[in-house]
Amino acid sequence: MPTYALLILPAFNRVYGESTLRLTRSELAVFGRRALAAEVSDVEERSIGGVPYLTFETGEPLTGADVAALSNLSSVYALFGVEGELLRPLAMRPLDRLSSDLITIQKYAGKTNEHFTKLLLNVTVLASAFPLDGRLSVFDPMCGRGTTLNQALMYGYDATGVDLDSKDFEAYSGFLKTWLKNKRFKHTAEVVPVRRERALAGRRLNVSFAVTKEEFKAGDVQRVSVVNADTLRSREFFKPRSFDVVVTDAPYGVQHGSRGGGGGLSRSPLELIRSALPVWTELLRPGGAIGISWNTYGGSRDDLAAILRDEGLEVQKYPDFEHWVDQAIVRDIMVAVKP
Structure with a gap:
Protein backbone atom coordinates (compact mmCIF):
# COMPACT_ATOMS: atom_id res chain seq x y z
CA MET A 1 0.00 0.00 0.00
CA PRO A 2 1.31 3.51 -0.79
CA THR A 3 2.77 5.31 2.23
CA TYR A 4 3.00 9.06 2.69
CA ALA A 5 4.61 11.37 5.22
CA LEU A 6 3.48 14.82 6.37
CA LEU A 7 6.13 17.21 7.62
CA ILE A 8 4.50 19.48 10.20
CA LEU A 9 4.96 23.24 10.09
CA PRO A 10 6.88 24.45 13.17
CA ALA A 11 4.57 26.28 15.58
CA PHE A 12 5.79 29.52 17.13
CA ASN A 13 3.35 28.93 19.98
CA ARG A 14 5.06 26.29 22.15
CA VAL A 15 1.87 25.10 23.85
CA TYR A 16 -0.03 24.68 20.59
CA GLY A 17 3.04 23.06 19.04
CA GLU A 18 2.90 20.30 21.64
CA SER A 19 -0.58 19.37 20.40
CA THR A 20 0.06 19.87 16.68
CA LEU A 21 0.79 16.27 15.69
CA ARG A 22 -2.30 14.94 17.46
CA LEU A 23 -4.53 17.70 16.08
CA THR A 24 -3.18 17.15 12.56
CA ARG A 25 -3.91 13.45 12.96
CA SER A 26 -7.54 14.26 13.78
CA GLU A 27 -7.76 16.79 10.95
CA LEU A 28 -6.30 14.24 8.51
CA ALA A 29 -9.05 11.80 9.54
CA VAL A 30 -11.68 14.38 8.55
CA PHE A 31 -9.96 15.04 5.22
CA GLY A 32 -9.73 11.30 4.62
CA ARG A 33 -13.47 10.87 5.09
CA ARG A 34 -14.69 14.02 3.40
CA ALA A 35 -12.16 15.22 0.81
CA LEU A 36 -10.05 12.34 -0.53
CA ALA A 37 -10.75 9.61 -3.08
CA ALA A 38 -8.20 7.39 -1.34
CA GLU A 39 -8.93 5.73 2.01
CA VAL A 40 -6.51 6.77 4.76
CA SER A 41 -5.28 4.19 7.26
CA ASP A 42 -2.42 3.36 9.66
CA VAL A 43 -1.81 6.96 10.68
CA GLU A 44 1.13 7.22 13.07
CA GLU A 45 3.82 9.56 14.33
CA ARG A 46 7.30 8.58 13.13
CA SER A 47 10.77 10.04 13.37
CA ILE A 48 12.53 10.12 10.00
CA GLY A 49 16.07 11.42 9.99
CA GLY A 50 15.50 12.69 13.53
CA VAL A 51 12.52 14.82 12.44
CA PRO A 52 8.92 14.07 13.51
CA TYR A 53 6.51 13.18 10.69
CA LEU A 54 2.94 12.00 10.51
CA THR A 55 2.79 8.98 8.19
CA PHE A 56 -0.23 7.25 6.70
CA GLU A 57 -1.16 4.63 4.12
CA THR A 58 -3.78 4.72 1.38
CA GLY A 59 -5.54 1.94 -0.48
CA GLU A 60 -4.41 3.43 -3.78
CA PRO A 61 -2.01 6.24 -4.77
CA LEU A 62 -3.12 9.79 -3.98
CA THR A 63 -4.55 11.61 -6.99
CA GLY A 64 -3.60 15.17 -7.91
CA ALA A 65 -6.89 16.31 -6.37
CA ASP A 66 -6.05 14.42 -3.16
CA VAL A 67 -2.65 16.12 -2.92
CA ALA A 68 -4.26 19.51 -3.58
CA ALA A 69 -6.75 18.90 -0.77
CA LEU A 70 -4.07 17.78 1.70
CA SER A 71 -2.06 20.90 0.85
CA ASN A 72 -4.60 22.80 2.97
CA LEU A 73 -4.09 20.89 6.22
CA SER A 74 -3.69 23.56 8.86
CA SER A 75 -0.18 22.60 10.02
CA VAL A 76 1.30 20.84 7.00
CA TYR A 77 4.65 22.06 5.68
CA ALA A 78 5.40 19.40 3.06
CA LEU A 79 4.00 16.11 1.79
CA PHE A 80 6.17 13.19 0.68
CA GLY A 81 5.69 9.78 -0.82
CA VAL A 82 7.68 7.23 1.20
CA GLU A 83 9.79 5.00 -1.06
CA GLY A 84 11.89 2.66 1.05
CA GLU A 85 14.27 4.88 3.00
CA LEU A 86 13.68 7.83 0.66
CA LEU A 87 11.10 10.62 0.68
CA ARG A 88 9.78 11.86 -2.66
CA PRO A 89 8.34 15.41 -2.41
CA LEU A 90 4.87 15.93 -3.85
CA ALA A 91 3.95 19.30 -5.37
CA MET A 92 1.76 21.22 -2.92
CA ARG A 93 -1.17 23.22 -4.29
CA PRO A 94 -2.83 25.06 -1.39
CA LEU A 95 -5.86 27.29 -1.89
CA ASP A 96 -4.09 30.29 -0.31
CA ARG A 97 -4.19 33.10 -2.87
CA LEU A 98 -2.93 35.98 -0.71
CA SER A 99 0.29 36.70 1.16
CA SER A 100 0.55 34.90 4.51
Whole structure:
Protein backbone atom coordinates (compact mmCIF):
# COMPACT_ATOMS: atom_id res chain seq x y z
CA MET A 1 0.00 0.00 0.00
CA PRO A 2 1.31 3.51 -0.79
CA THR A 3 2.77 5.31 2.23
CA TYR A 4 3.00 9.06 2.69
CA ALA A 5 4.61 11.37 5.22
CA LEU A 6 3.48 14.82 6.37
CA LEU A 7 6.13 17.21 7.62
CA ILE A 8 4.50 19.48 10.20
CA LEU A 9 4.96 23.24 10.09
CA PRO A 10 6.88 24.45 13.17
CA ALA A 11 4.57 26.28 15.58
CA PHE A 12 5.79 29.52 17.13
CA ASN A 13 3.35 28.93 19.98
CA ARG A 14 5.06 26.29 22.15
CA VAL A 15 1.87 25.10 23.85
CA TYR A 16 -0.03 24.68 20.59
CA GLY A 17 3.04 23.06 19.04
CA GLU A 18 2.90 20.30 21.64
CA SER A 19 -0.58 19.37 20.40
CA THR A 20 0.06 19.87 16.68
CA LEU A 21 0.79 16.27 15.69
CA ARG A 22 -2.30 14.94 17.46
CA LEU A 23 -4.53 17.70 16.08
CA THR A 24 -3.18 17.15 12.56
CA ARG A 25 -3.91 13.45 12.96
CA SER A 26 -7.54 14.26 13.78
CA GLU A 27 -7.76 16.79 10.95
CA LEU A 28 -6.30 14.24 8.51
CA ALA A 29 -9.05 11.80 9.54
CA VAL A 30 -11.68 14.38 8.55
CA PHE A 31 -9.96 15.04 5.22
CA GLY A 32 -9.73 11.30 4.62
CA ARG A 33 -13.47 10.87 5.09
CA ARG A 34 -14.69 14.02 3.40
CA ALA A 35 -12.16 15.22 0.81
CA LEU A 36 -10.05 12.34 -0.53
CA ALA A 37 -10.75 9.61 -3.08
CA ALA A 38 -8.20 7.39 -1.34
CA GLU A 39 -8.93 5.73 2.01
CA VAL A 40 -6.51 6.77 4.76
CA SER A 41 -5.28 4.19 7.26
CA ASP A 42 -2.42 3.36 9.66
CA VAL A 43 -1.81 6.96 10.68
CA GLU A 44 1.13 7.22 13.07
CA GLU A 45 3.82 9.56 14.33
CA ARG A 46 7.30 8.58 13.13
CA SER A 47 10.77 10.04 13.37
CA ILE A 48 12.53 10.12 10.00
CA GLY A 49 16.07 11.42 9.99
CA GLY A 50 15.50 12.69 13.53
CA VAL A 51 12.52 14.82 12.44
CA PRO A 52 8.92 14.07 13.51
CA TYR A 53 6.51 13.18 10.69
CA LEU A 54 2.94 12.00 10.51
CA THR A 55 2.79 8.98 8.19
CA PHE A 56 -0.23 7.25 6.70
CA GLU A 57 -1.16 4.63 4.12
CA THR A 58 -3.78 4.72 1.38
CA GLY A 59 -5.54 1.94 -0.48
CA GLU A 60 -4.41 3.43 -3.78
CA PRO A 61 -2.01 6.24 -4.77
CA LEU A 62 -3.12 9.79 -3.98
CA THR A 63 -4.55 11.61 -6.99
CA GLY A 64 -3.60 15.17 -7.91
CA ALA A 65 -6.89 16.31 -6.37
CA ASP A 66 -6.05 14.42 -3.16
CA VAL A 67 -2.65 16.12 -2.92
CA ALA A 68 -4.26 19.51 -3.58
CA ALA A 69 -6.75 18.90 -0.77
CA LEU A 70 -4.07 17.78 1.70
CA SER A 71 -2.06 20.90 0.85
CA ASN A 72 -4.60 22.80 2.97
CA LEU A 73 -4.09 20.89 6.22
CA SER A 74 -3.69 23.56 8.86
CA SER A 75 -0.18 22.60 10.02
CA VAL A 76 1.30 20.84 7.00
CA TYR A 77 4.65 22.06 5.68
CA ALA A 78 5.40 19.40 3.06
CA LEU A 79 4.00 16.11 1.79
CA PHE A 80 6.17 13.19 0.68
CA GLY A 81 5.69 9.78 -0.82
CA VAL A 82 7.68 7.23 1.20
CA GLU A 83 9.79 5.00 -1.06
CA GLY A 84 11.89 2.66 1.05
CA GLU A 85 14.27 4.88 3.00
CA LEU A 86 13.68 7.83 0.66
CA LEU A 87 11.10 10.62 0.68
CA ARG A 88 9.78 11.86 -2.66
CA PRO A 89 8.34 15.41 -2.41
CA LEU A 90 4.87 15.93 -3.85
CA ALA A 91 3.95 19.30 -5.37
CA MET A 92 1.76 21.22 -2.92
CA ARG A 93 -1.17 23.22 -4.29
CA PRO A 94 -2.83 25.06 -1.39
CA LEU A 95 -5.86 27.29 -1.89
CA ASP A 96 -4.09 30.29 -0.31
CA ARG A 97 -4.19 33.10 -2.87
CA LEU A 98 -2.93 35.98 -0.71
CA SER A 99 0.29 36.70 1.16
CA SER A 100 0.55 34.90 4.51
CA ASP A 101 1.24 38.18 6.32
CA LEU A 102 -2.50 38.83 6.16
CA ILE A 103 -2.69 36.16 8.87
CA THR A 104 0.56 36.72 10.73
CA ILE A 105 1.08 40.51 10.94
CA GLN A 106 -1.49 41.18 13.66
CA LYS A 107 -0.12 40.55 17.15
CA TYR A 108 -2.28 41.14 20.21
CA ALA A 109 -3.22 39.54 23.50
CA GLY A 110 -5.86 36.85 23.10
CA LYS A 111 -5.33 36.28 19.37
CA THR A 112 -6.40 32.76 18.36
CA ASN A 113 -3.54 30.70 16.96
CA GLU A 114 -3.77 31.02 13.17
CA HIS A 115 -3.07 27.31 12.61
CA PHE A 116 -6.01 26.45 14.85
CA THR A 117 -8.22 28.99 13.06
CA LYS A 118 -7.41 27.31 9.75
CA LEU A 119 -8.15 23.88 11.24
CA LEU A 120 -11.54 25.06 12.50
CA LEU A 121 -12.44 26.54 9.12
CA ASN A 122 -11.29 23.39 7.30
CA VAL A 123 -13.29 20.89 9.33
CA THR A 124 -16.39 23.10 9.23
CA VAL A 125 -16.35 23.49 5.44
CA LEU A 126 -15.66 19.77 4.98
CA ALA A 127 -18.82 18.96 6.96
CA SER A 128 -20.93 21.16 4.70
CA ALA A 129 -22.40 20.37 1.29
CA PHE A 130 -20.01 22.87 -0.29
CA PRO A 131 -16.50 22.14 -1.65
CA LEU A 132 -13.40 23.41 0.10
CA ASP A 133 -12.21 24.95 -3.17
CA GLY A 134 -15.54 26.67 -3.91
CA ARG A 135 -16.32 30.38 -3.72
CA LEU A 136 -17.92 30.32 -0.29
CA SER A 137 -19.39 32.90 2.05
CA VAL A 138 -18.11 32.65 5.65
CA PHE A 139 -19.72 34.27 8.68
CA ASP A 140 -18.00 34.73 12.05
CA PRO A 141 -20.60 36.09 14.48
CA MET A 142 -17.96 36.93 17.13
CA CYS A 143 -15.10 37.89 14.86
CA GLY A 144 -12.87 39.94 17.18
CA ARG A 145 -9.98 41.32 15.13
CA GLY A 146 -10.68 39.10 12.17
CA THR A 147 -8.41 36.04 12.29
CA THR A 148 -11.17 33.81 10.87
CA LEU A 149 -12.14 36.44 8.31
CA ASN A 150 -8.56 36.70 7.10
CA GLN A 151 -8.21 32.94 6.72
CA ALA A 152 -11.42 32.90 4.70
CA LEU A 153 -9.96 35.59 2.44
CA MET A 154 -6.79 33.51 2.02
CA TYR A 155 -8.96 30.74 0.52
CA GLY A 156 -10.69 33.13 -1.87
CA TYR A 157 -13.93 33.20 0.13
CA ASP A 158 -16.08 36.20 0.99
CA ALA A 159 -15.94 37.03 4.71
CA THR A 160 -18.52 38.58 7.03
CA GLY A 161 -18.30 39.25 10.74
CA VAL A 162 -20.04 40.80 13.71
CA ASP A 163 -18.39 41.96 16.91
CA LEU A 164 -19.55 44.02 19.86
CA ASP A 165 -16.16 45.48 20.80
CA SER A 166 -15.64 48.91 19.19
CA LYS A 167 -11.86 48.76 19.67
CA ASP A 168 -11.65 45.42 17.85
CA PHE A 169 -13.83 46.77 15.04
CA GLU A 170 -11.64 49.85 14.63
CA ALA A 171 -8.43 47.81 14.84
CA TYR A 172 -9.54 45.37 12.15
CA SER A 173 -10.90 48.12 9.89
CA GLY A 174 -7.63 50.02 10.12
CA PHE A 175 -5.51 46.92 9.62
CA LEU A 176 -7.35 45.63 6.55
CA LYS A 177 -7.45 49.00 4.80
CA THR A 178 -3.72 49.52 5.45
CA TRP A 179 -2.86 45.99 4.30
CA LEU A 180 -4.77 46.39 1.03
CA LYS A 181 -3.13 49.75 0.40
CA ASN A 182 0.37 48.41 1.10
CA LYS A 183 -0.24 45.46 -1.25
CA ARG A 184 -1.49 47.90 -3.89
CA PHE A 185 -4.61 45.86 -4.48
CA LYS A 186 -7.39 47.65 -6.29
CA HIS A 187 -10.12 48.04 -3.68
CA THR A 188 -12.88 50.08 -2.13
CA ALA A 189 -13.28 50.39 1.65
CA GLU A 190 -15.64 52.41 3.78
CA VAL A 191 -17.08 52.49 7.28
CA VAL A 192 -20.72 53.57 7.33
CA PRO A 193 -23.34 53.97 10.08
CA VAL A 194 -26.22 51.49 10.08
CA ARG A 195 -29.58 52.81 11.20
CA ARG A 196 -32.80 51.03 12.04
CA GLU A 197 -35.94 53.15 12.50
CA ARG A 198 -33.69 56.26 12.55
CA ALA A 199 -31.72 54.92 15.51
CA LEU A 200 -28.04 54.03 15.19
CA ALA A 201 -27.83 50.22 15.21
CA GLY A 202 -24.10 49.93 14.59
CA ARG A 203 -21.26 50.64 12.19
CA ARG A 204 -20.38 48.60 9.14
CA LEU A 205 -17.11 48.07 7.29
CA ASN A 206 -17.62 47.29 3.60
CA VAL A 207 -14.62 46.22 1.52
CA SER A 208 -14.30 44.93 -2.03
CA PHE A 209 -10.94 44.03 -3.54
CA ALA A 210 -9.22 42.03 -6.24
CA VAL A 211 -5.67 40.79 -6.64
CA THR A 212 -5.38 42.29 -10.14
CA LYS A 213 -6.78 45.39 -11.80
CA GLU A 214 -8.30 43.20 -14.51
CA GLU A 215 -10.25 41.16 -11.96
CA PHE A 216 -11.45 44.29 -10.19
CA LYS A 217 -12.59 45.87 -13.47
CA ALA A 218 -14.45 42.67 -14.38
CA GLY A 219 -16.22 42.62 -11.01
CA ASP A 220 -14.40 39.47 -9.89
CA VAL A 221 -13.86 40.71 -6.35
CA GLN A 222 -13.76 39.34 -2.82
CA ARG A 223 -15.95 41.05 -0.27
CA VAL A 224 -15.53 41.73 3.43
CA SER A 225 -18.28 43.07 5.66
CA VAL A 226 -17.96 43.59 9.42
CA VAL A 227 -20.65 45.05 11.66
CA ASN A 228 -19.89 46.56 15.06
CA ALA A 229 -22.96 45.35 16.96
CA ASP A 230 -24.38 42.69 19.27
CA THR A 231 -24.29 39.23 17.68
CA LEU A 232 -27.89 38.65 18.82
CA ARG A 233 -28.89 41.39 16.36
CA SER A 234 -27.17 39.80 13.36
CA ARG A 235 -30.49 39.13 11.67
CA GLU A 236 -31.02 42.90 11.41
CA PHE A 237 -28.00 43.24 9.15
CA PHE A 238 -28.10 40.12 6.97
CA LYS A 239 -30.75 38.20 5.07
CA PRO A 240 -31.71 34.62 5.94
CA ARG A 241 -29.65 31.90 4.22
CA SER A 242 -26.84 34.32 3.37
CA PHE A 243 -23.86 32.14 4.40
CA ASP A 244 -22.42 28.75 3.53
CA VAL A 245 -20.62 28.26 6.84
CA VAL A 246 -20.63 29.88 10.28
CA VAL A 247 -17.27 29.62 12.05
CA THR A 248 -16.48 31.14 15.41
CA ASP A 249 -14.05 30.82 18.28
CA ALA A 250 -16.17 31.58 21.34
CA PRO A 251 -14.34 33.86 23.80
CA TYR A 252 -13.09 31.98 26.82
CA GLY A 253 -15.27 33.18 29.68
CA VAL A 254 -13.79 36.67 30.00
CA GLN A 255 -16.22 38.62 27.86
CA HIS A 256 -18.50 37.58 25.08
CA GLY A 257 -20.26 38.87 22.01
CA SER A 258 -23.56 39.89 23.56
CA ARG A 259 -24.82 42.00 26.41
CA GLY A 260 -28.10 40.10 26.58
CA GLY A 261 -31.17 41.33 28.31
CA GLY A 262 -29.47 42.31 31.56
CA GLY A 263 -27.07 44.81 30.02
CA GLY A 264 -23.91 43.12 31.30
CA LEU A 265 -21.49 41.03 29.27
CA SER A 266 -22.34 37.32 29.27
CA ARG A 267 -19.68 35.22 30.99
CA SER A 268 -20.93 31.78 29.93
CA PRO A 269 -20.06 30.62 26.39
CA LEU A 270 -22.90 28.10 26.29
CA GLU A 271 -25.40 30.67 27.58
CA LEU A 272 -24.39 32.99 24.76
CA ILE A 273 -24.43 30.25 22.12
CA ARG A 274 -27.89 29.10 23.24
CA SER A 275 -29.24 32.65 22.89
CA ALA A 276 -27.52 33.41 19.56
CA LEU A 277 -27.82 30.06 17.78
CA PRO A 278 -31.36 30.60 16.42
CA VAL A 279 -30.12 33.80 14.76
CA TRP A 280 -26.97 32.19 13.35
CA THR A 281 -28.89 29.17 12.08
CA GLU A 282 -31.39 31.36 10.24
CA LEU A 283 -28.51 33.05 8.41
CA LEU A 284 -27.06 29.68 7.31
CA ARG A 285 -27.98 28.08 4.01
CA PRO A 286 -29.35 24.51 3.98
CA GLY A 287 -26.40 22.14 3.73
CA GLY A 288 -24.23 24.67 5.50
CA ALA A 289 -22.26 23.94 8.65
CA ILE A 290 -21.58 25.68 11.95
CA GLY A 291 -18.17 25.17 13.56
CA ILE A 292 -17.63 26.35 17.13
CA SER A 293 -14.55 26.18 19.31
CA TRP A 294 -15.00 26.82 23.02
CA ASN A 295 -13.45 26.48 26.43
CA THR A 296 -14.69 23.18 27.88
CA TYR A 297 -14.40 24.62 31.40
CA GLY A 298 -17.40 26.74 30.40
CA GLY A 299 -19.55 23.80 29.31
CA SER A 300 -19.33 20.14 28.34
CA ARG A 301 -19.49 18.55 24.88
CA ASP A 302 -22.81 16.95 25.74
CA ASP A 303 -24.29 20.29 26.79
CA LEU A 304 -23.18 22.04 23.59
CA ALA A 305 -24.34 19.12 21.42
CA ALA A 306 -27.77 19.31 23.05
CA ILE A 307 -28.01 23.04 22.27
CA LEU A 308 -27.13 22.43 18.62
CA ARG A 309 -29.57 19.52 18.26
CA ASP A 310 -32.38 21.52 19.86
CA GLU A 311 -31.96 23.99 17.01
CA GLY A 312 -32.42 21.19 14.46
CA LEU A 313 -28.74 20.84 13.56
CA GLU A 314 -26.97 17.53 12.95
CA VAL A 315 -23.89 17.24 15.17
CA GLN A 316 -20.98 15.58 13.36
CA LYS A 317 -19.11 12.59 14.78
CA TYR A 318 -15.64 14.08 14.55
CA PRO A 319 -12.38 12.81 16.08
CA ASP A 320 -10.75 14.30 19.17
CA PHE A 321 -9.78 17.97 18.83
CA GLU A 322 -9.61 18.79 22.54
CA HIS A 323 -6.30 20.36 23.62
CA TRP A 324 -4.83 22.31 26.51
CA VAL A 325 -4.29 26.06 26.04
CA ASP A 326 -3.49 27.22 29.56
CA GLN A 327 -4.54 26.57 33.17
CA ALA A 328 -7.94 28.17 32.58
CA ILE A 329 -8.62 26.97 29.02
CA VAL A 330 -9.05 23.53 27.47
CA ARG A 331 -10.30 24.11 23.94
CA ASP A 332 -12.41 21.81 21.78
CA ILE A 333 -14.32 21.89 18.49
CA MET A 334 -17.87 20.92 17.59
CA VAL A 335 -19.35 21.00 14.09
CA ALA A 336 -23.01 20.67 13.11
CA VAL A 337 -24.84 20.75 9.77
CA LYS A 338 -28.12 22.43 8.82
CA PRO A 339 -30.28 19.90 6.92
